[in-house]
Amino acid sequence: MLAPVPRPPGSLAVRCSQALLAPRSRLSILALLLLSAAGLVLLYEPQRLLSSGWPQQTNGAGAVMLFGLAYGVCTAAFVPRPVLNLAAGALFGSAFGLTAAVAGTVLGAGISFTLGRFLGQDALRPFVRGRWLTAADGQLSRHGFRSMLAIRLFPGVPFAAANYCAAVSRMGYVPFLLATAIGTVPNTAAYVIAGAQAGSPGSPAFLISAGFIVLSGLGAAVVAWRKRHALRGTSGTRAATPDAAPALEREPVGTA
Template sequence: MGKLKLELIIKILLVCIAVGTVIFLAKALNFQSLLQQALRWVQSLGVLGPIAFMVIYNLATILFIPGSVLTLGGGVLFGVFWGSIYVFIAATIGATVAFLIGRYLSRDWVSRQLEKYPKFQAIDSAVAREGWKIVFLTRLSPLFPFNLLNYAFGITQVSLKDYILGSSGMIPGTIMYVYIGSLAGDIAMIGTKQSTNPTLQWSVRIVGFIATVAVTIYVTRIARNALEKN
């Protein structure tokens, strides 16, 4: 019992250190500026640009680096159609890698903890049966942290197939942000007030709010049914 508590404390400390390090680096290194420089480099590569763009996007996803600048940059560099495709492919691959890292590094430990609490085990199993729907709804909502969710879903029983299928919920938000980026017209304009579109931003927020409410109600219902059966 003492050993398990020690493992839990160590894992919590490691997570806190990792998050703190990312926040510190984000402020110290000015990630937005670095990503804009990376986008300029991608722009100079010509036909190899899309490949380099997706590799950078994958690394950003795995390393907890916010991808909004890259998503907007996809619109600037490749236009709405191809930009949306490249961003979606890159985000899905990066999210899947993070999911697998979370699964193979933490799932065994989580399973051991759930064995001590049958009710939570029942909830975890119930959520897994509706996995793709839950993943889909959370992907629709920008209120759920994208990078953190990738690892969090890895420690649940959600299958890899359902996880990838549910990731299609990123499509509406991806298209909207890529379109906003395409309006900027220049990498230097990314993130500035001149590049924003209030109507689209409010559309994203409204869709995200509805998805947040839906997933909250849905998961609550699944958990309640699982507890009643248990």
């Protein structure tokens, strides 16, 4: 029996595998996955859970676990978390709804982080240039837990954007997931309680949760507005600084 002839290093199979593992190819796969997920969301409209409810044949702890799993997949596919949080409260009540929502949030963040880390990091790292991108990357890489906890507590930062920014940085899995689990509890709880008490909008629980949502949103808008003006002021000051230097150089030096 003849022994199999080994393929040369430059064979077609080797070249194809190298091409598929190239950073740009992996980034293209990530983009295709995200576009497909967004298309499925538009097709199946998971937000209909708010109107049609959960299937009656699934109930109990199994339903909570299944919802948490579906929640995680949906958040990775860019379904807005507030809609899912309201649905969690309306379907399972405050306690079980919050459990399912937080578990789904961590799962969805982990899925997005894994996809971004293995499919997008190598291709996107070279684009981390400029003062602000470099500073943000350094903050996430050196102070991962503290930075991600602040981002999760700040409701103005998009959930998916934070996931993929963290994936491109050098943050570890454990601080990312732990900060996500802790930092998303307040805002998630407010939406879940609002969904659970939607049938009695005059109840204290509903009013408190709705007030927290409104105040946190206004606070995020104010902080974002102040940050924007602060950045504009800093840019203007720095733009004027180079013009002042030549004037100082041209100033005549007095003689003794």
